[in-house]
Amino acid sequence: MSAQTRSEITDLLGRHGLTPIHRLGQHFLADANITRKIVAAADVGSGDRVVEIGAGTGTLTTELAAAGASVLAYEVDERLRPVLEEVTQGLDVELRFEDASKVDFEKALGGRGWVMAANLPYNVGTPIVLNALRAAPSIARFVVMVQREVADRLTAEVGDDAYGLPSVVVGLFADARLEFKVPAPLFYPPPQVESAVVTLERVDASSHAHRAVELAKAGFGKRRKMLRRSLSGVLDDATATLQSVGIDPMSRAEELSIDDFLRLAEASG
Numbered sequence: 001m002s003a004q005t006r007s008e009i010t011d012l013l014g015r016h017g018l019t020p021i022h023r024l025g026q027h028f029l030a031d032a033n034i035t036r037k038i039v040a041a042a043d044v045g046s047g048d049r050v051v052e053i054g055a056g057t058g059t060l061t062t063e064l065a066a067a068g069a070s071v072l073a074y075e076v077d078e079r080l081r082p083v084l085e086e087v088t089q090g091l092d093v094e095l096r097f098e099d100a101s102k103v104d105f106e107k108a109l110g111g112r113g114w115v116m117a118a119n120l121p122y123n124v125g126t127p128i129v130l131n132a133l134r135a136a137p138s139i140a141r142f143v144v145m146v147q148r149e150v151a152d153r154l155t156a157e158v159g160d161d162a163y164g165l166p167s168v169v170v171g172l173f174a175d176a177r178l179e180f181k182v183p184a185p186l187f188y189p190p191p192q193v194e195s196a197v198v199t200l201e202r203v204d205a206s207s208h209a210h211r212a213v214e215l216a217k218a219g220f221g222k223r224r225k226m227l228r229r230s231l232s233g234v235l236d237d238a239t240a241t242l243q244s245v246g247i248d249p250m251s252r253a254e255e256l257s258i259d260d261f262l263r264l265a266e267a268s269g
Contacts, residue, residue: 003032004059006188025121028056031186041179042117042143044069053100053118058087065091074100105136114138119145133173142200151196158257168216171258172209174200211265219253226250
């Protein structure tokens with residue numbers, strides 16, 4: 001089955017008596033060109049293993065399988081089981097109907113070299129990606145569609161308006177790039193925001209990366225406060241530790257680069 005058009009999606013849902021559920025963030029991609037661009041960005045073929053989050057009506061699922069990949073597709077909405085079973089019949093696709101935000105991907109996947117390719121549900125997309133970056137080294141590449149403002153956060157660098165905790169987590173564990181934007185009318189139903197596709201290529205993380213995340217969480221959790229105060233709960237002597245690595249204790253979290261957080265993490269153990 002080729003990538004689904006809007007009429008094919010509405011027909012599939014209608015035949016099974018279904019409508020999208022807003023609280024699940026269901027906005028089904030209804031543009032074949034964008035679907036194929038996501039698969040091309042994922043750069044998968046025969047022998048590759050892909051984990052998809054939010055399979056929906058299976059438009060991306062079937063395109064990934066058509067490229068030759070073995071697909072493990074997660075979908076939280078049990079109502080979509082007959083739809084997905086119909087469109088993936090005969091393809092190398094395993095369906096799992098469970099909440100991907102609660103999945104331990106390192107346990108669930110096994111082995112290295114996985115690719116995550118997904119039109120992520122808006123309500124859970126960011127934590128799924130950030131948690132998988134930190135805890136699932138099995139996933140080597142992420143090609144995910146998210147809200148445009150989330151894409152900006154994931155790809156931001158120090159000094160950018162969108163720079164924050166998600167930017168730091170991504171910067172510690174991956175190289176990020178914005179692939180392309182996706183206008184709202186290309187979905188069914190259309191969301192009220194623009195979307196974008198982002199690629200994250202995993203890098204070898206520093207041994208201090210997890211400590212750096214802990215410090216960044218504290219800093220951005222109280223981002224209006226100076227670091228000497230926002231980090232007081234995670235550093236024994238925040239002022240002295242900051243000064244020891246050349247960081248002004250009166251600066252704020254958004255002023256620190258990835259390297260700054262790593263140097264601080266190393267100094268603080």
